[in-house]
Amino acid sequence: MIDALGSPSSLLLVGGTSDIAVATAKRYLTERPLRVVVAARNTPRRSAVATELEGAGAQVQVVDFDADDPASPARMVAAAAAGGDIDVAVVAFGLLGDADELRSDADAVARLAQVNYVAPTVVGTELANRLRQQGHGVIVALSSVAGERPRASNFVYGSTKAGLDAFYSGLADSLVGTGVSVLVVRPGFVRSKMTAGLDDAPLATTPEAVAEAIVSGVRKGRHTVWVPGAMRWVMSGLRHTPRAVFRKLPI
Amino acid sequence: MPEETLPAPHRSHARGGPLQGAVPLTGWGRTAATPALLSPVRSDDDALAVLKGHSPRGVVARGLARSYGDAAQNAGGDVLDMTTANQVLHADLETGLVDVEAGISLDELMNRFVPQGFFVPVTAGTRYVTVGGAIAADIHGKNHHIAGSFSQHVRWLDLLTADGQVRRVSPESDADLFWATAGGMGLTGVILRARVQLKAIESSRTLVDTDRTPDLDSLMTLLSETDHLYDYSVAWIDCVAKGKRMGRSVVTRGRFAKLDELPAKRRTDPLKYHGSVRVSAPDVFPPGLLNLATVAAFNELWYRKAPKRKRDQLQSIPTFFHPLDAVGGWNRIYGPRGFVQYQFTVPFGQEEAMREALERISHSGTASFLAVLKRFGPGNPGMLSYPSPGWTLALDIPVQKGLATLLDQLDELVVAAEGRIYLAKDSRVRPETFEKMYDRLDDFRTVRKQVDPDGVFTSDMARRLAL
Numbered sequence: 001m002i003d004a005l006g007s008p009s010s011l012l013l014v015g016g017t018s019d020i021a022v023a024t025a026k027r028y029l030t031e032r033p034l035r036v037v038v039a040a041r042n043t044p045r046r047s048a049v050a051t052e053l054e055g056a057g058a059q060v061q062v063v064d065f066d067a068d069d070p071a072s073p074a075r076m077v078a079a080a081a082a083g084g085d086i087d088v089a090v091v092a093f094g095l096l097g098d099a100d101e102l103r104s105d106a107d108a109v110a111r112l113a114q115v116n117y118v119a120p121t122v123v124g125t126e127l128a129n130r131l132r133q134q135g136h137g138v139i140v141a142l143s144s145v146a147g148e149r150p151r152a153s154n155f156v157y158g159s160t161k162a163g164l165d166a167f168y169s170g171l172a173d174s175l176v177g178t179g180v181s182v183l184v185v186r187p188g189f190v191r192s193k194m195t196a197g198l199d200d201a202p203l204a205t206t207p208e209a210v211a212e213a214i215v216s217g218v219r220k221g222r223h224t225v226w227v228p229g230a231m232r233w234v235m236s237g238l239r240h241t242p243r244a245v246f247r248k249l250p251i
Numbered sequence: 252m253p254e255e256t257l258p259a260p261h262r263s264h265a266r267g268g269p270l271q272g273a274v275p276l277t278g279w280g281r282t283a284a285t286p287a288l289l290s291p292v293r294s295d296d297d298a299l300a301v302l303k304g305h306s307p308r309g310v311v312a313r314g315l316a317r318s319y320g321d322a323a324q325n326a327g328g329d330v331l332d333m334t335t336a337n338q339v340l341h342a343d344l345e346t347g348l349v350d351v352e353a354g355i356s357l358d359e360l361m362n363r364f365v366p367q368g369f370f371v372p373v374t375a376g377t378r379y380v381t382v383g384g385a386i387a388a389d390i391h392g393k394n395h396h397i398a399g400s401f402s403q404h405v406r407w408l409d410l411l412t413a414d415g416q417v418r419r420v421s422p423e424s425d426a427d428l429f430w431a432t433a434g435g436m437g438l439t440g441v442i443l444r445a446r447v448q449l450k451a452i453e454s455s456r457t458l459v460d461t462d463r464t465p466d467l468d469s470l471m472t473l474l475s476e477t478d479h480l481y482d483y484s485v486a487w488i489d490c491v492a493k494g495k496r497m498g499r500s501v502v503t504r505g506r507f508a509k510l511d512e513l514p515a516k517r518r519t520d521p522l523k524y525h526g527s528v529r530v531s532a533p534d535v536f537p538p539g540l541l542n543l544a545t546v547a548a549f550n551e552l553w554y555r556k557a558p559k560r561k562r563d564q565l566q567s568i569p570t571f572f573h574p575l576d577a578v579g580g581w582n583r584i585y586g587p588r589g590f591v592q593y594q595f596t597v598p599f600g601q602e603e604a605m606r607e608a609l610e611r612i613s614h615s616g617t618a619s620f621l622a623v624l625k626r627f628g629p630g631n632p633g634m635l636s637y638p639s640p641g642w643t644l645a646l647d648i649p650v651q652k653g654l655a656t657l658l659d660q661l662d663e664l665v666v667a668a669e670g671r672i673y674l675a676k677d678s679r680v681r682p683e684t685f686e687k688m689y690d691r692l693d694d695f696r697t698v699r700k701q702v703d704p705d706g707v708f709t710s711d712m713a714r715r716l717a718l
């Protein structure tokens with residue numbers, strides 16, 4: 001259960017090896033010990049994350065999850081829920097993809113759409129079914145400001161995030177009255193292993209800052225958060241920028 | 252609670268299906284709402300029917316929802332509204348033994364029996380609690396140091412257990428089940444009826460002494476030295492005052508007046524009683540209405556207004572016992588985010604821990620109205636019963652940034668002092684901290700496992716604390 005002051009006692013990390021997922025668990029663990037389910041492919045990185053979170057005070061359970069496998073989400077959610085209620089589920093998996101390749105390689109586009117859009121919607125549906133039954137819980141979906149107005153430099157990635165964002169925003173509305181809520185998180189450029197080697201964008205942020213925004217968003221019962229907060233106003237400006245101008249912006 | 256006849260909730264426990272007819276429920280603190288199917292219980296059969304067709308998420312009973320947190324909530328499952336089972340079944344006006352349905356309120360018991368010369372054996376700071384809730388939380392009142400807690404005045408109770416049986420349980424017939432149910436927060440089954448020993452009174456007026464103490468030391472000394480002279484005793488502490496004035500309080504202590512202690516004009520109708528007329532708090536309060544400045548100003552005024560020392564003042568039952576009940580729905584004053592009550596106890600000899608806790612609270616800048624301090628007498632065999640010999644402090648705090656950490660730290664202080672927090676007020680303690688507070692928790696779990704092996708009776712609180 002999430003208590004009166006917004007502290008959960010269990011956390012499911014889907015894409016549990018992502019920097020944001022790990023940072024979120026560690027941020028919660030600075031307050032209290034809790035049960036953390038790390039759902040990810042069986043890799044050395046997953047074991048390392050499990051050990052790291054155990055060291056930080058978590059009671060860790062690892063569960064297999066593969067975004068390329070259509071049967072995986074249902075199995076993953078069932079396995080995670082077998083250990084007790086899921087208070088907060090963070091959907092944090094995704095790929096950035098290679099923008100050059102994605103411009104022309106249809107297979108790469110299909111793969112990115114599967115991992116970044118199709119799989120998250122399936123996971124979201126399975127999670128919603130489970131959480132509706134338990135009558136409580138928060139689903140946190142990692143969207144991106146890139147989805148708000150996809151631009152030429154990474155529009156495929158942006159479009160998958162736009163789809164994910166629309167899905168989870170709609171899911172939030174469909175869950176009103178069930179005790180379950182959804183928090184859509186829209187970070188700007190996050191310095192992490194996913195973006196290693198890329199140049200910082202304006203208003204770049206960190207996994208820790210995103211984690212902080214998630215914890216406080218859950219605590220306050222928010223539906224959408226931007227990280228950093230100023231992104232909200234930047235994106236609102238960009239959304240209304242005329243196309244001809246938008247295209248020429250160095251972003 | 253619902254007066255009109257509710258349609259039987261349409262049960263839908265299909266996989267992932269929405270819970271048809273579910274309503275959001277909270278406790279008095281208005282935090283962490285969760286939806287559940289709320290079914291009115293008018294008879295044993297009503298309760299049994301819900302138990303038989305219960306949702307996979309289980310069942311819990313709910314009284315007047317005056318517990319602050321999630322004790323009477325059950326996310327995604329069934330909740331029994333007991334307030335519709337509220338009859339007096341039998342009353343013996345010689346002995347003061349009454350058999351009642353569990354959903355009857357202490358308010359109603361007073362309306363019925365004060366004019367007949369009987370008061371409830373123990374009352375909370377509000378009389379809008381049910382007998383079932385009073386047993387399930389084993390509530391204490393201002394007379395704990397003399398009379399113990401509510402369950403000590405219960406001769407037997409009828410308990411609907413998970414197997415569908417109704418058992419008459421008394422401290423003699425089945426001590427384990429009785430003392431697991433007393434204070435057991437509804438987790439052993441549904442209390443359907445109980446026999447309660449009322450307290451004989453000659454008048455409906457109390458004789459009250461008021462003392463003002465300038466700090467915590469003088470307060471504790473006063474209570475230690477003279478509490479035994481009074482049936483009822485409580486102190487209101489200003490939690491905002493710091494430094495030398497930390498712990499300044501107004502102490503009110505008293506007992507029921509005897510007939511010949513009433514002024515002549517009252518002697519003709521000594522048992523005249525009517526609960527206070529309730530005005531409702533307005534629905535919308537500006538957030539931030541209660542800030543440190545307004546609360547400090549209120550507390551200052553309240554302290555100055557109280558007499559330094561006053562003796563034998565006649566007060567009505569509502570004025571002496573239930574001042575907060577004069578404003579219906581005052582819990583809304585804390586705004587949409589709700590509030591928590593922190594109530595803990597530390598044993599005698601741990602006065603330093605109490606001082607330290609007060610110091611941290613007054614320095615935290617959390618705007619709390621008055622806190623209530625009391626000296627407990629001996630505890631009872633209730634496995635999760637809260638009162639134990641020592642000092643108890645209770646205070647309301649609006650939900651705000653940093654509160655989770657402050658209270659976690661206070662918990663540690665309380666555990667180190669071998670104290671505990673009160674489940675009826677709790678909405679946020681950590682399970683592993685709670686375990687350290689109740690040394691009979693394992694006994695409770697053993698009894699619960701015996702009467703309810705599948706854990707059919709469960710609540711948000713039970714899940715949160717892995718009870």
Ligand SMILES: Cc1cc2nc3c(=O)[nH]c(=O)nc-3n(C[C@H](O)[C@H](O)[C@H](O)COP(=O)(O)OP(=O)(O)OC[C@H]3O[C@@H](n4cnc5c(N)ncnc54)[C@H](O)[C@@H]3O)c2cc1C
Nearest residue numbers: 314315316317318375376381383384387390391436437442
């Ligand atoms: C203003 C205020 C002042 C208070 N002062 C005091 C005080 O001085 N001393 C004190 O001890 N407490 C105090 N309380 C707390 C209150 O007395 C307890 O929380 C009490 O349990 C509330 O009774 P209820 O009928 O509202 O029960 P609920 O809050 O509805 O339920 C409380 C628990 O009892 C269980 N329960 C209720 N009915 C049944 C039943 N028929 N069978 C089985 N289980 C049942 C529920 O499952 C739940 O676990 C105060 C509360 C308020 C709001």
